[in-house]
Amino acid sequence: MLGASGEAMAIAVSRAGGLGSFPAAGSTPDQIAAACAAIREATTAPFAVNLFVLDPARPDPVDVRAAMDRLAPWRERFRLPPQAVPNQWAQPFDEQFAALLDIAPPIASFTFGVLARERIDALQARGVFVIGTATSVAEARAWAQAGADAICAQGFEAGGHRGSFLELAPEAAVGTLALVRLIRRAVDLPVIAAGGIADGAGVAAALVLGADAAQVGTAYLLCEESLIAPAWRRAIEAAPDDPTRLTRAFSGRWARGVENAFMREMRACERDVPAYPVQNALTQELRAASARDGLADAMSLWAGQAVRLVRPGRAADVTAELWGDARAAFGAAARLADGRGEFPA
Ligand SMILES: Cc1cc2nc3c(=O)[nH]c(=O)nc-3n(C[C@H](O)[C@H](O)[C@H](O)COP(=O)(O)O)c2cc1C
Numbered sequence: 001m002l003g004a005s006g007e008a009m010a011i012a013v014s015r016a017g018g019l020g021s022f023p024a025a026g027s028t029p030d031q032i033a034a035a036c037a038a039i040r041e042a043t044t045a046p047f048a049v050n051l052f053v054l055d056p057a058r059p060d061p062v063d064v065r066a067a068m069d070r071l072a073p074w075r076e077r078f079r080l081p082p083q084a085v086p087n088q089w090a091q092p093f094d095e096q097f098a099a100l101l102d103i104a105p106p107i108a109s110f111t112f113g114v115l116a117r118e119r120i121d122a123l124q125a126r127g128v129f130v131i132g133t134a135t136s137v138a139e140a141r142a143w144a145q146a147g148a149d150a151i152c153a154q155g156f157e158a159g160g161h162r163g164s165f166l167e168l169a170p171e172a173a174v175g176t177l178a179l180v181r182l183i184r185r186a187v188d189l190p191v192i193a194a195g196g197i198a199d200g201a202g203v204a205a206a207l208v209l210g211a212d213a214a215q216v217g218t219a220y221l222l223c224e225e226s227l228i229a230p231a232w233r234r235a236i237e238a239a240p241d242d243p244t245r246l247t248r249a250f251s252g253r254w255a256r257g258v259e260n261a262f263m264r265e266m267r268a269c270e271r272d273v274p275a276y277p278v279q280n281a282l283t284q285e286l287r288a289a290s291a292r293d294g295l296a297d298a299m300s301l302w303a304g305q306a307v308r309l310v311r312p313g314r315a316a317d318v319t320a321e322l323w324g325d326a327r328a329a330f331g332a333a334a335r336l337a338d339g340r341g342e343f344p345a
Helices: 007-015 029-042 061-077 093-103 117-125 137-146 176-186 200-208 230-237 261-269 278-292 315-337
Strands: 020-023 047-052 107-111 129-134 150-154 191-194 213-215 244-247 255-258
Touching (some): 007 315, 029 093, 047 093, 093 117, 150 176
Parallel strands (some): 047 107, 129 150
8 A cells, every 4th residue: 555554564464464565656666675675584474566557657738737736725725835847757667667577576466557468477487476456347358368367356445546547437437346256257367356345244255256365455554554644544533434535636546535625625627637647746745745734634545435444453463353353254154044143243
């Protein structure tokens, strides 16, 4: 979870028997190498490294100016100086990929796009297991055709950015329940269910649907190892029922978070902002200033639909509890199938 977890979370989850993942999309090649070395030093358990598949951004300067003008009143509110055009829109993917190939972690996962077959071949030749994120059957097929080893089926409920790369409209988004079943039927690869899974019953449900594993993000946000700012933490702790919405306003890519003032006020123009990573880079200082002031108004409060289920604790305990409760849910479901007992609340 870029911006929310780092190597400490990955180490804790992998040590506890889950598959910890290092979010490398915001890192330079040297930073990726250092994080992987630290994880390998701390545990011999498998771990994953995650990257965003991005082409270099070449935005129209007129669109960039318009986006900066839209953000100017927000920068004034947070006492930021007028915005300068950033030197870099995102870390260059080609350089990150070269580093990843060199490091050869046990598992690499990708979102926002599909890798070329030669790149998947190169990773696999180095012994890397490749996971591609799909939010539709067409995207799962694209990853399968490119040679991926497994598909992460990311449903509409998921927190943070959606991995979509073929169908970007939120109206076309499919929920985890349907998506896992559809991808399972369409593609002969292991499927990892993601989106809205935040407790043991959710993990058990994903496996009953035919998923080979469950991917959990939001449920780790209040962990001791989580890197989220205090205002984000408070927004999650105090989240009302049904608090999350999809927005394009922070980054130029649809993402789910707890609704705040920025999301509400930018809603009318969110479809006009430049595509990721341009808008993301343009809002970076504003989001940091909002966090600095301890205000949730202009930070991205990424979280999934199941945010009300999140509990604090150590990542190792959350991992153990997810699996322990999933086993209990399987037992309850078996008793239910036999006409004995009720499913626990
Ligand atoms: C704060 C946050 C950051 C995320 N960052 C990434 C990321 O860097 N790469 C990625 O592939 N997915 C990212 N995701 C999506 C997760 O991998 C996962 O699909 C999602 O959290 C599952 O849904 P859930 O949040 O309902 O558990 C992020 C999710 C959250 C909540």
